[in-house]
Amino acid sequence: MEAGTGGHGARLRARDVTIHYWLERSNSAFLAVDGINLDVHEGELLSIVGPSGCGKSTFLNAVDGLLPISGGSLTLNGRAISGPGRDRAMAFQQPNLLPWRTVMGNVVYGLELQGRPMGEARKHAQHFIELVGLHGFADAYPSELSGGMQQRVNLARALAIDPQMLLLDEPFAALDAQTREFMQLELLRVWSETGKTAIFITHDIKEAVYLADRVVVFSARPGRVRQIYDIDLPRPRSLSIKREPHFLAYEDAIWGCIEEEVTAANEAARG
Amino acid sequence: MATVRDKSVPEEPAPAARGDARRTELRMTDLRIPGRPGRLRRYEPTLIGVGSALMFLIVWQAVASARLVSPLFLPGPLDIVDAFVVLFAQGQIWNDIWVSGQEVVYGYGLAVLIALPLGLLMGWYRRLNYALDPFISFFYSTPRVALLPLLILWFGIGIWSKIAVVFLGSFFPVVINTIAGVRNLDAGLIKTSRSFGATDAQIFRTLALPGSVPFILAGLRLGVGHALIGVVVGELVAAQAGVGLMMAKAGATFQTAKVFAGLIIVAGTGIIITGILQRIEGRFQAWKPQNNT
Numbered sequence: 187m188e189a190g191t192g193g194h195g196a197r198l199r200a201r202d203v204t205i206h207y208w209l210e211r212s213n214s215a216f217l218a219v220d221g222i223n224l225d226v227h228e229g230e231l232l233s234i235v236g237p238s239g240c241g242k243s244t245f246l247n248a249v250d251g252l253l254p255i256s257g258g259s260l261t262l263n264g265r266a267i268s269g270p271g272r273d274r275a276m277a278f279q280q281p282n283l284l285p286w287r288t289v290m291g292n293v294v295y296g297l298e299l300q301g302r303p304m305g306e307a308r309k310h311a312q313h314f315i316e317l318v319g320l321h322g323f324a325d326a327y328p329s330e331l332s333g334g335m336q337q338r339v340n341l342a343r344a345l346a347i348d349p350q351m352l353l354l355d356e357p358f359a360a361l362d363a364q365t366r367e368f369m370q371l372e373l374l375r376v377w378s379e380t381g382k383t384a385i386f387i388t389h390d391i392k393e394a395v396y397l398a399d400r401v402v403v404f405s406a407r408p409g410r411v412r413q414i415y416d417i418d419l420p421r422p423r424s425l426s427i428k429r430e431p432h433f434l435a436y437e438d439a440i441w442g443c444i445e446e447e448v449t450a451a452n453e454a455a456r457g
Numbered sequence: 458m459a460t461v462r463d464k465s466v467p468e469e470p471a472p473a474a475r476g477d478a479r480r481t482e483l484r485m486t487d488l489r490i491p492g493r494p495g496r497l498r499r500y501e502p503t504l505i506g507v508g509s510a511l512m513f514l515i516v517w518q519a520v521a522s523a524r525l526v527s528p529l530f531l532p533g534p535l536d537i538v539d540a541f542v543v544l545f546a547q548g549q550i551w552n553d554i555w556v557s558g559q560e561v562v563y564g565y566g567l568a569v570l571i572a573l574p575l576g577l578l579m580g581w582y583r584r585l586n587y588a589l590d591p592f593i594s595f596f597y598s599t600p601r602v603a604l605l606p607l608l609i610l611w612f613g614i615g616i617w618s619k620i621a622v623v624f625l626g627s628f629f630p631v632v633i634n635t636i637a638g639v640r641n642l643d644a645g646l647i648k649t650s651r652s653f654g655a656t657d658a659q660i661f662r663t664l665a666l667p668g669s670v671p672f673i674l675a676g677l678r679l680g681v682g683h684a685l686i687g688v689v690v691g692e693l694v695a696a697q698a699g700v701g702l703m704m705a706k707a708g709a710t711f712q713t714a715k716v717f718a719g720l721i722i723v724a725g726t727g728i729i730i731t732g733i734l735q736r737i738e739g740r741f742q743a744w745k746p747q748n749n750t
Contacts, residue, residue, distance in 0.1 A: 270652050278645065282643075284663070286668070286744045295653070295663070296653040298663070299659055299663070300654070327744040328744075329745065
């Protein structure tokens with residue numbers, strides 16, 4: 187009941203999306219993303235990988251509505267994105283928890299900003315605290331939690347507003363290797379239970395292949411869609427799938443693609 | 458679902474295996490656990506502090522009793538106690554405390570009343586900060602007691618000149634700390650709030666305000682110190698009544714023990730108010746990571 191509209195993911199459509207940044211130091215515009223064409227299907231988990239600085243986070247920020255696009259069109263369920271909205275929720279690489287609020291206070295934060303009645307919001311939040319496996323930690327402060335647990339809170343906070351689309355910007359990048367693997371497993375479980383559309387940004391190819399229905403490779407800056415791989419692996423996926431030849435083949439192919447990108451970019455830079 | 462979850466939360470501390478539970482509990486008392494305070498350890502700071510203060514008083518009394526120095530210059534602790542008794546028996550001190558107290562309460566209260574909202578506004582609206590910063594910088598870098606001749610000229614030697622100097626003393630620490638608190642807002646938190654569609658007013662209320670509380674409390678505490686400096690120095694320079702004036706008069710008539718008595722009243726007030734504010738600060742910082750010191 188609490189999961190609300192679970193199952194109704196959003197459709198994202200990007201056509202020739204370009205994004206410029208203003209660089210204060212050199213007082214000039216910088217082209218971060220150049221002509222992205224991409225469709226994200228309803229209920230799909232899509233990963234974006236690419237060399238660092240390729241504009242993948244920039245693109246995600248634009249999808250969230252935090253950054254305006256300078257050209258092209260970016261639509262969600264057919265409507266142009268003009269700012270942050272209830273239909274999307276972002277989880278950043280840093281947990282960005284309010285340190286003076288408890289786990290409950292943090293998970294309820296998004297609902298509070300939307301002006302939901304507090305009693306109902308807390309009940310709703312409790313459901314997501316349990317969904318991400320933090321039962322019994324509702325009254326703990328972020329400083330009392332491990333990095334992995336903080337990311338769980340971050341995820342629960344994003345899920346609690348019941349978005350149609352979940353935007354994940356390298357949420358596990360700062361975690362240690364083991365915690366990270368388990369968080370991937372957890373994410374898949376939560377994702378399959380809620381049925382949201384999700385975009386997952388990462389620089390870890392293994393992570394991208396393990397999680398996603400499709401993996402999009404961005405080119406070196408300015409970001410463009412270089413290649414899209416359909417990941418045809420059965421779900422639910424256990425962690426051991428990462429050692430299967432099928433999985434490794436995907437990983438190799440994508441790694442090859444990125445390597446070409448990086449070499450090309452380096453050569454271009456050299457001369 | 459439950460089984461999946463069981464497998465998937467490996468990082469939370471696992472409870473001790475069931476068989477071991479009772480044994481562990483029984484042996485807790487004689488286990489050496491780093492970080493667990495010993496029985497005396499908890500009171501150690503107080504015990505040592507009180508001990509060293511007592512030691513100091515005893516040595517002081519010994520030196521005074523031996524009359525190595527004339528009591529005119531160095532009265533002993535017991536002489537000061539006598540001076541206290543006389544002071545309160547005469548009753549004049551109550552009026553002095555009342556007058557000085559009024560000066561501090563009005564000056565400090567007024568300063569906080571204006572500095573707090575102004576600091577919040579200046580921290581939040583960058584342009585207001587640009588406009589007012591020159592004045593703040595000017596006054597903050599001027600020793601406020603240097604303005605006393607002017608203040609006495611303007612407000613006379615009654616309580617208003619002292620209220621003014623107390624006001625100026627405590628105003629700036631509060632305003633500057635409040636600005637810093639609002640400014641200190643974490644960029645990642647703002648981005649997160651924006652991503653949830655927060656309005657500016659919501660960001661102010663849910664991030665800037667609670668985030669600046671520790672800074673504001675520290676500013677309030679600093680302000681108390683400055684307020685006490687202001688009232689004492691103000692009364693030393695020119696006043697009709699007050700603890701500072703009492704001390705000035707006692708000093709001028711070589712009643713050294715009485716000067717010390719006044720000093721203790723002022724210091725005691727400072728310690729009590731600062732202590733209360735520290736308590737409040739501690740209360741607001743339950744979320745801060747605990748450190749074992």
